[in-house]
Amino acid sequence: MAARRAIDFALGAERDQLGDETMGFLTDEVKRITEEYPRVPLSEIWEDLAKAQDEAFRLLESGRARPSQSRDLHFMATVLSFLMAKGSHDMGxxxxxxxxxxxxxxxxxxTEHPGLVALVDGLKSLISYWANRPEDALHYARHGAAGNRRLRGTVSVWLPSLEARAAALLGDEEAVRSTNQRAENLREQVVPDDLDALGGLLTFPEIKQLYYAVESEVLLGHGDAQIVDRAETAVRGFSDPDDPxxxxxxxxxxxxxxxxxRLYSGDLDGTADAVRPVLDLAPSLRNNGIVVSAERVRAALGRGPARDAVVARDLRTEIEMYQPPRPALPR
Incomplete structure (x- = not known):
């Protein structure tokens, strides 16, 4: 609270001018919120995020920014709006x-920043994917890649990975294979950029690429030993909360x-073990994507030879009750 009061005071003191302190405070907020977003409940950062976005918009509308400041402000407004969009998506x-x-x-x-433009196309693809609009998700991912072929940051890998997941929802196995291979090829050419330096949702690490690739195979209904091994590797890759x-x-x-x-390979007990930590998540962490992912498990448990097993029935019942909170957050 004291830090927030200090920021508000400094911003108010420079309301008639766009000084270094104002730009510095906003830059620090963008960095902090970007880093914290994927690591904490949305309710912990939403108010600060909304205030920072409002401040960026207010400064842009004031007309007092110098050209260099205007570009920086538009950059920060993009990132903050990106996170606000992700927050609204996470609330469903x-x-x-x-x-x-x-x-x-x-x-x-x-900003005339190709990476940032591509990042927003990726975001639109992600929103469409989780809203079960795979055609739109495919369109936005391809649009972002086609318009920014010279990108070398990790957003260049994120776009084909998004495309592969969307293609998997459509059942296009050939497209899944080709786009995942393209993502692998682009990974070898990555040169981290300023978006990667900010981290959080603005970078696409290798372990996340593996998670996406496994998901595209899962959506196609595959569960052979190789896919199981890759899925286990992805889970291990996200086991350390201290890892950036x-x-x-x-x-x-x-x-x-x-x-x-594991369910596709006939391992029902392994299925229960894998999903248990998800079902035990605190309600404040159960965002829309997590709920949709859990629902996919529930739906699969209702098909095939395992559907009448006691474990399968109990899990289906538990997941059916698994709902995210709907916090009264400012929109």
Whole structure:
């Protein structure tokens, strides 16, 4: 609270001018919130995120920014709008999420930063994917890649990985194979950029790429020994909360994928073990993507020879009650 009061005081003192302290405070907030977003409950950072976005917009609308400051402000407004979009998506409101993403897209174009523009296309693909609009998800991922072929940051790998997941929802196995291979090839050419330096959701580490690749195989219904091994590797990769690549949502998603590949291979007890930590997550961490992933496990438990087993029935009942909180957060 004291830190927030100090920030508000400094911003108020420079309200008639755009000084170094104002820019510095906003830059620090962007870095902090970006790093914390995938690691803490949304309720812990939402108010600060909304305030920072509002401050960035206010400073841009004031007309007092110098050209260099204007570009920096648009950069920060893009990142903050990106995170606001992700937050709305995590609360299950894809329409508000897409509106925030479009605001991020407008700001990104003002920066003339190809990586940032591509990042927003990736975000739109992600929102569409989890909203079960695979055609839109495919379109946005391809649009981002086609318009920014010279990218070398990890966003260049994220886009084909998003495309592969969308293709998997559509059952296009050939597209899944080719796009995952393209992502592997692009990984070898990565040169980390300023977005990767910010971290959080703005970078796409190798372990997250593996998680996406496994998910695309899961969506195609595959569960052979090789896929099981890769799914277990992905879960291990998200086992250390101190790792910069760790994110509670990716950890839960990787566990749901492992549960599914074990189920496909006939290992019902292994399925239960894999999904248990997800079901034990605190309600404040159960975002939309996690709930959808858990629901995929529930649906699969209702099919095939395992559906009448006691373990399968109990898990289906538990997952059916697994709902995220709907916090009264400012939109």
């Amino acid at each position: 409101d894809s329409k508000v999420a897409m509106a925030q993403a479009r605001a991020a897209g407008f700001c990104a174009k003002q 690549a760790w994110a509670f949502g990716d950890q839960a998603g990787a566990r749901c994928n492992l549960a599914l590949v």
